[in-house]
Amino acid sequence: MKDERALSAAEVNNVIKSYGNNTVVNDVSFTVAQGEIFGLIGPNGAGKTTTIRMMMDIIKPDSGDIRILGESLSEDTKNRIGYLPEERGLYKKITVLQSLAYLASLKGIEARLARSRGEELLKRVDMLPHKEKKVEELSRGMGQIIQFLVTIIHDPQLLILDEPFAGLDPVNTELLKEIILELRGQGKAIILSTHRMNEVEALCDRILMINEGRTVLYGELAEIKSRYRNNSVFLEFDGVLSEIEGVVGKKEHGEYVELFLDGETPPQRILEHLASQGVRVNRFEVSTPSLNEIFLQVVEKGR
Amino acid sequence: MNKTILILKHEFGQVIKTKTFIIMTLAFPLLALIAIGIFSFIQGIEKPPAPGEEVTIGYVDEVGNFSGYTEQPGEPTVTLMGYDTPEEATSALLAGEISQYFIIPSDYVDTGVVTRYTLERELEPPGEIRWAIKSFLLSNLLEGQTSPEVTERAKAPLGLLTIRLDETGEVATDQGGFGALIVPLAVGFLLIISIFSSSGSLLQGLGEEKENRVMEILLSSVSARQLLTGKVLGLGAAGLVQVVIWLLSAVFLVRWASTTIGGFPSTIQIPDNFLVLGIVYFILVYLFFAVLMASIGAIGANARDSQQLSMLLIMPAWIPLWGLFFFLNNPDHVVSRILTMIPVTAPLMVFVRLGTSGIPTWELVLSISILIAGIIGGLVLAAKVFRTFLLMYGKRPRLGEIIKSLREA
Secondary structure, three states: OHHHOOOEEEEEEEEEEEEEEEEEEEEEEEEOOOOOEEEEOOOOOHHHHHHHHHHOOOOOOOOEEEEEEEEEEEEHHHHHHHEEEOOOOOOOEEEEHHHOOOOOOOOOOOHHHHHHHHHHHHHHHOOOOOOOOEHHHOOOOOOOOHHHHHOOOOOOOEEEEEEOOOOOOOHHHHHHHHHHHHHHHOEEEEEEEOOOHHOOOOOOOOEEEEEEEEEEEEEEHHHHHHHHOOOOEEEEEEEEOOOOEEEEEEEEEEOOOOEOOOOOOOOOHHHHHHHHHHEEEEEEEEEOOHHHHHHHHHHHHHH | OHHHHHHHHHHHHHHOOOOHHHHHHHHHHHHHHHHHHHHHHHHHHHOOOOOOOOOEEEEEEOOOOOOOOEEOOOOOOEEEEEEOOOHHHHHHHHHOOOOEEEOOOHHHHHHHHOOOEEOOOOOOOHHHHHHHOOOOOOOOHHOOOOHHHHHHHHHHOOOOOOEEEOOOOOOOOOOHHHHHHHHHHHHHHHHHHHHHHHHHHHHHHHHHHHOOOHHHHHHHHOOOOHHHHHHHHHHHHHHHHHHHHHHHHHHHHHHHHHHHHHHHHOOOOOOOOHHHHHHHHHHHHHHHHHHHHHHHHOOOHHHHHHHHHHHHHHHOHHHHHHHHHHHHHHHHHHHHHHHHHHHOHHHHHHHHHHHOOOOOHHHHHHHHHHHHHHHHHHOOOHHHHHHHHOOOOOOOOOHHHHHHHEEEE
């Protein structure tokens, strides 16, 4: 048997999908390693959901190759993926536990095990008292948490979460983030698909940014961020700011100023200089653009 | 376990637990049971008049010929008492000596009109009284004209008994008539009702899963083919349970009714191949509707939208009902034969014909073959439509798009 840990959780190679003349996914490739959180990022209509549906074998790509844990797509690979669709929904007329058990059994989990796993998970999110309630009796947020439990009940090695935080209140958002990090700790691969780029920034290890079906950015989040750095620092201070060597420009932002560096002087030097000048520094931050800003920059450049 | 079987079990379990299903399944046998019970109860309390009871009827003979046969035997025994004038008869009636009287007018032989006077308010003259008066008149009229035996026969000249012979000249087991029609016709109706409710559940289930987006989760666990197969078979199995309960209770109830009630119920017959045909047609027609309904369910934007589309399929199935009177009288007409062949109208038509003139074997075989071909064609269609449109939410594809996707698939 192959060492599963060594395999990438998902491998997508040159996938193309078009509907009529409209190419929805155009030659997209990426790999997701085990134990990482991978951001699939792009605006609405970029082709994220179509890519995911192809990974789930719900729709077939026109060309290209998809492998899950080293295997090409089959009924078995479906059992190893947990999928939280963007369009949420559960059976309204049956109880929470019945829903969990039935949907888990369709993922190949034996019925009794499915029930006990279901109870375990409900306990984890403090919803065990609701297990005999029908989904229609629960609040929207609770329903979403149940839906998330459906995604992880069969202990999948790869999780695909499409807009997982949409419509969640802050408390449940935190709960969900906590569980996601917990799962990463267990070595699961997690794909977060979202158009709210800033929301997942803190979570992702690597990202794939797509727009209009094409890859625009792909790689380590930290690396991408440093690549798109403006080479400036944010400064909030008390006192008088004199000329600083290495600073070529200055922009007032009200509360703080942005200092543009010449590209050779490291930010550390600026801070040292300020300290020696006796300026009281309230905030000193190397500016890193948000994913939103990076996206806008990349798209601008592409035009 | 196989995922198709899991879906089958789930759908089956969900349907047979619904109130509608339980009520529908038990309602028909229970109603029939109650009807038979009430019937035999009424028959029990409606006791025949006590033997030896006598009724005295007065009459005024204005012709002058009616004087004999004043004792009419029967239940009750009727005694006729002659009076000279209507006034005398009226006072005898008011005094309670007679219960009623009638006047035979002088022109009776020409007109045949007899006027009857009574104190009772009644719907129509009681049969025994009518029979007694008729017998009294006839006996007096034919007095001396013919033998007493002929007179008796003239009172009831026809007791028509029809016997159907089969090809060999032997008395046929299936004697036809309303007794033979009633069970197949009722079962034909029930069959259609069950087919519609089963395939309707399929349609509604798909619509709901589309609406509440469970569809996407299901398709991320099973293939569209597994989902379709599991659903069709699961709901079909539930419908089959219903139909078998109905068929068996029909057989049981008819036997019971014919022994407890007698009369018309004892003439009710159940065709030999009835159970088998009932089950075969349920399965085939259900499958035919189910695959088409599944396609409609995939295309429709939501449950309500699908329901409207499905009317296109359901309406034609009732055609045999619209023309029921015609088809009952002309079961072998060319239109009846054609409707037996069309999958949508076949179930009702087959049972209408089964209850009237019967269906030649070759027609049954042809009808079943066409149904099977229809199912296979429907499956091919459904498989294509299903995958393409199942995840399209909120809008129904235009006809052009559907045709295009069928060609591309």
